[in-house]
Amino acid sequence: MWNLSRIRAIALDLDDTLWPVWPTIERAEGVLQHWLSEHAPATAAWLSDPQRRRAVREQVHAEFPHLAHDLTFLRRESIRRALAAAGDATELAEPAFEVFFAARQQVALYPDALPALQRLSRRFPVVSLSNGNADLRRIGLDAHFVGTVSAREAGCKKPDPRIFHRAAAVAGVPPEAVVHVGDDFELDVLGALGAGMQAVWVARQPAAPMPAAHAAAVPVCADLTELCKTLGIPLD
Structure with missing residues (x-):
């Protein structure tokens, strides 16, 4: 059963x-493609085929x-x-990835996200818990979190219990004192x-019934404003 009184920390998903x-x-990906067109045009042309892009990713996975x-x-x-297949220098993989990674941090927050983060972090220690590779420092949100846990750092991804337990450890509380929030x-x-x-499901889009x-x-919750209400946090 849902028990608000047990909650001492929040683990928060990022993407979506x-x-x-x-x-x-x-x-x-568009920024990367533009960079490749200047620095590795053969690769840019090679990757312009969606089937090739999909095939190389599937092969790596x-x-x-x-x-x-x-x-x-x-x-x-x-x-x-992709660089190798197109005949370009594979040493470009690292700078090309950095171009992609920097652009990947240029997120557009949902309108409710920042006000909710400010309220949540005043009330609870908040730990990010993500399978993705967003960088909260680059995004500019790290001040609202006491720590971050990513699948890459943990060596496993959600729904593996180990990554959740790591988030609880970062928050400094046992797992039963954490509510995880995600989409x-x-x-x-x-x-x-x-x-x-415990868990809260943020269903921004119409979803299948619980x-x-x-x-x-x-x-x-339909958004993070509703999450704050659910957690008893005043909307000042």
Whole structure:
């Protein structure tokens, strides 16, 4: 059952919880493509074929299933292989990835995200918990978090209980004192519950109904303003 009195810390997902991720990734890929057109034009032409882009990523993912938690490695290796396939210098993979990575941090927050973060962080220690590779310092949100936990650093990704337990340790509380907040029902909600935490499902888009088995234990919020209300935080 949902128990507000147990909560002493918040673990917070990033992508699609604080900002929409796919527009961010698409913009970053466009910036990368422009950079390649200047520094590795053969690769830019090679990657202009969507089927090639998809195929090289799928090949890398298939060859490195043990690194599925490391999106930075997978992206960099995909770039390196595209450079090699097009006949360009593979040494460009690192600067090319940095161009992509910098653009990936140019997120557009949901309107409710920053005001909610300010309220949440005044009331609870907040730890980011993400399968992605967003950099809160580059984004400019790190002041609202006591720590960050990423799949790459943890060596595993949600819904593995170990990454949730790491977030609890960073917050300095046991898992049962943490509520994890995220948009993905399987990765965030079921993952948190499986790790002994409570969970809040942020369903910004119309979603499938909450399974009856979890209805009494998991609040559903349309945005982070509603999350603050659910956690009893005044909207000043």
